[in-house]
Amino acid sequence: MMDSHDRSGSADESRARTPEAVAPPTPGSGLPVSRPARTILITALLGYALLTAIRILSAGMSPTAEATSLLLLLMILALQLLHSTPGINRVPLSRKCLTLTLQALLTYLPILVFQAYWETMAGYLAGSLVLLLPARVAWPLYAIVGLSMLIPPLLDGRPLIESILFSQTTLLAGLVLYGATRLTELITHLHTTRGELARQAVTGERLRFARDLHDILGFSLSAITLKSELVHQLIPTHPDRAVQEINEVLVIAGQSLTDVRKAASGYRTMSLQQEIRAAQTMLDAADVDVRVKVEHGTLSPHVETALATTLREAVTNLLRHSNATHCGIKAVQQDGLVRLVVENDGVDPAYRNLAPHSGNGLDNLHARMTAIGGRLESGPGKDGTFRLLAEAPARKTSQTPGKLSAEPGEIRFPPNGSAA
Incomplete structure (x- = not known):
């Protein structure tokens, strides 16, 4: 019988490697899908600023007051664009409080000069508060800003209904700016998430293909190597048996090619019964006495494929190691x-x-069994034995069962060398 080093040294190792991690894209507003939402936001900001500018320019104020109002409008607009930038919530709270304080000063102090003509700018401040601050603080401040706009028209001697109108306008403007900004962020995040999911799907498919290649080629190449060495020994003394073994090598090579093609196309099912028969043939050729007990009934295709793959890897490791x-x-x-x-x-x-890169076979099996709600245990036993136990629901499930229970009728090898 060939020793383990002959078996392992001549077999080709096809090991599954985890693909390199792909860095997720950084969220931003430059994505094509987010540009329309960003355009809507900027249009709303410019619309409110233009409305205020037209009201001031049509009020007949001095050129100095008009120039000052336009300068202050540009400052508030720049602050609001900063506050509406996607990802602004990640900046330190101290910085956000500083810019909000500056915006509050630019909102309320000009009211002393421009009176009701400036009240539209309070909508910017209301929107910035709910965008930058925690909800438990932002919404009360948002309401306070809206209610504060009741006071200037009353001090100016205007009717109460006009004060209510200005307050409502402020609150509505804040909601519009908040909604437009959040819409831009959500669209950007959605687009980024879709891209990341696509990358993960590609990575998962590469990993699946690598695992399938390892499971297919590891077993097939070991079988071909084993039988080829047997043929080499049989040719001088048993040429007819050598021809039979060569035919089996051709069958294994053809089946391996078929399995590789199925793996590449994403569809590959395996029969546990066929794998057991193949394992018996392979172990017989290696002068290994095999005892088989099969009473599994009908299995889900996913479960049967996972168990067949497990058996294939177990037999491959047996012959190699x-x-x-x-x-x-x-x-x-x-x-x-x-x-x-x-x-x-x-x-x-x-x-x-x-x-190098050894040990991926059992890792692949653990991943396969976990995917069908099963578990895998393996390790050396007493008296130089090695035991692999795979357990799974007969039908595929997403839940992982509890700890593997003790199993009656375990396999024993008595001193006389016969399997129990």
Whole structure:
């Protein structure tokens, strides 16, 4: 029988690697999909500023007052554009309080000169408060700003209904600016999230393909290598048996090519029964005594594919990393759960695989079993044995079952060398 180093040294390792992480795009207003919302926001800001400028210029004030009002309008407009920038909430609170204080001064002090002509600017301040401050503080201040606009028209001797109109205008302007700014942010965030989801989908598909290639080629190349070495030994003494083994090599190579094509197309189902038969043939060729027990009934295609993949990887590892003479394979279904147990002897407790990128096979199996709501346990047992136990619901589920329960009828290898 060939030793474990012959098995592992001549097999090709196709290891699944996690694709490089893709940095998420930074949210901003330059995305094409967010430009219309940003345009609406800027148009609303300019519209309120233009309304105030027209009212002041048509009031017959002195050129100095008009020039001063236009300068102050530009300052408030610049502050409001800053406050309506996506991501402004990430700046320190002290900076936000400073710019809000400056905007409040530019809002209320000019009222002493321009009176009711300046009251439209209070809508900017109301919108900035709810944009920058925590809700428990922002909305009371928003209401205070709106109510404060009741006072200037009354002091100017105007009717109460006009004061109410100015207050309502202030509150409405604040809501419009708040809604337009939030709309821009949400559209930008949605576009960024969609891009990130697309990147994650691509990354997941690359990982799936890498895992499938590892599972397919790891087993197939090991089988081809094993049988080719057997053919090399049989040619001088048993040429007819060598021809039979060569035919089986061709069948394995053809099936491997078919599996790779299915994996590339995103659809690949596997039969647990077929994998058990393939494992028996492969282990027989390696002079490993195999005992099989199959009582699993009908399984979901996803579950059966995951268990078949698990068996394939277990047999591959057995041939590569052990000097097994006996192997037990059991697939049973009980209480809605299906259990696959693969146990073999001939394990060297001191053996460690030092090959680069080694160990991804079991990691892939853990990921597959978790995806169908199952679990995987593996590790060395007593007397130089290695045991792999996979358990999953017979039907695919998104929930992960509890700890694997103790299983009756475990495989034992007695001293006389026969499987129990």
